[in-house]
Amino acid sequence: MAKVPAQREIKQERAARTRVEILEAAITLFARRGFLATTMADLSRAIRMTPGALYWHFPTKEDLLLAAIEELHQRCLRAFEGPLREARAQSARAQLQVFTERIHEFLRAHREYGIFFAMLAAEAADSNDRVADAIREKLSLYAKVLEGLIRYGQKTGELREDLDAMHASHSLFGGFLGVLVHHNLFRATMDYDPLVTALQSLVTAGAWRTPSGG
Secondary structure, three states: OOHHHHHHHHHHHHHHHHHHHHHHHHHHHHHHHOOOOOOHHHHHHHOOOOHHHHHHHOOOHHHHHHHHHHHHHHHHHHHHHHHHHHOOOOOHHHHHHHHHHHHHHHHHHOHHHHHHHHHHHHHHOOOOHHHHHHHHHHHHHHHHHHHHHHHHHHHHOOEOOOOOHHHHHHHHHHHHHHHHHHHHHHOOOOOHHHHHHHHHHHHHHHHEOOOOOO
16 A cells, blocks of 8 residues: 555656646747647657647647646746846846846747747737737736836836836837747848847837936
């Protein structure tokens, strides 16, 4: 009888690892091919699993996609929580710089994550309300962090008061995803880092108040 819990724990650990492997493959495949063009058969082949086994973990493609969105969201939270917490005592300019630099580094290291969100946002908006709502919820949370930093900068006088914090935050975050998708098309002739640097320069030039207050 003592072996039963241990065996159950081993099975649970194996199932958890399998689930992570499925989600990892799904994120990569959805980023490359999109939600509509990717089938469960494609996914089962990618992870070398029978379709029946895949359906045991995720009854539908939508279930798998929603789980992949949540998994990726948790990875994003883990990547940003520490740097943002450490930067809290700094100026709005420093906090915004930490945030944008972290986005830059994160998407450089995990470009498929950004493309995943961008692809799904484009496809799901007119094809799947549940997926669109899930993507919208996550992206809105990230934009909300930026909005808070912008409002803080306006309160301290570092940022222009006439800047619409909500729309500016969505534009900036959307800009990072857009640059990533754009670079994916031009990657043979263009580097990613200069594109992001140019975007950050445009934001700095247009958003921060000058020493004279202009």
